[in-house]
Amino acid sequence: MTITPVRLSCTRGPLISAEGLNGVGKTYLTNRAVEALDDKPLMLDEFSQRANGRPGLGEALLRSLREASAGDPFLRGGTPMTEALILMAIKRHDLDTVLPELSSGRAVVEGRSVDTTAVCQALLLHPDDPDAALETATALLDLASSYRPLPDLTILVTDDTSEALVRAQRRDRCVFTNEQAAFMRKACQLFERLAATDPARYRVVDRRSVDEHEATEQIRAWIQDADGDLGCMMEPWQGPGAPCMCCGHRAAVESV
Numbered sequence: 001m002t003i004t005p006v007r008l009s010c011t012r013g014p015l016i017s018a019e020g021l022n023g024v025g026k027t028y029l030t031n032r033a034v035e036a037l038d039d040k041p042l043m044l045d046e047f048s049q050r051a052n053g054r055p056g057l058g059e060a061l062l063r064s065l066r067e068a069s070a071g072d073p074f075l076r077g078g079t080p081m082t083e084a085l086i087l088m089a090i091k092r093h094d095l096d097t098v099l100p101e102l103s104s105g106r107a108v109v110e111g112r113s114v115d116t117t118a119v120c121q122a123l124l125l126h127p128d129d130p131d132a133a134l135e136t137a138t139a140l141l142d143l144a145s146s147y148r149p150l151p152d153l154t155i156l157v158t159d160d161t162s163e164a165l166v167r168a169q170r171r172d173r174c175v176f177t178n179e180q181a182a183f184m185r186k187a188c189q190l191f192e193r194l195a196a197t198d199p200a201r202y203r204v205v206d207r208r209s210v211d212e213h214e215a216t217e218q219i220r221a222w223i224q225d226a227d228g229d230l231g232c233m234m235e236p237w238q239g240p241g242a243p244c245m246c247c248g249h250r251a252a253v254e255s256v
Ligand SMILES: [Zn+2]
Pocket: 009, 010, 011, 012, 231, 232, 233, 244, 245, 246, 247, 248, 249
């Protein structure tokens, strides 16, 4: 006998993430796109924009990663799997904090979500094997999806890595080392390959082929369209028949 939950239509808002390398302009473009929307989504800052001192467990976990990585811009402290689990816990914490907004029907846009963790930590585990890194990134996303539901929609902003490096260095007033620049190049390729594995969830803005205005318009349309037919959001670890985290409905279970 196979038990499958019957998909319900939910009153919740869509959970959207904006992903991409440092310096691709994802925050800038997403903020501009949102300006043109009547119903503003809740914007959740990405890791690098969170100043020290904001209270909360997510920030405390992030601070511990910062301290352990001694200022590395990619939070690399030498134990990639431990870091992956802490990063997933931070993203679970983010979801917990936005559940009331999602439940009220409002869209939520996360600056970076579990895809960043999957890409960066997979690269650390397989620095010289792009195929193994892709396989591991996919497996890490599966692991992340047992902590919390994946975003309904993930917008990947990508660009030539050299352009992204220039922007990131200007913004952060730093000079990346050759090793850090090489890490970004590999991350750029892995992000693009990972996005291609799940076209239903990912939308890709490639700044090598669209200008700023077109990119903003694409992102605006995607965020607006995401508020369509959304299913209920279940706790991944509770199994079929669990109540929706947003509307509380239990899916009817079909036995075949
Ligand atoms: Zn629901």
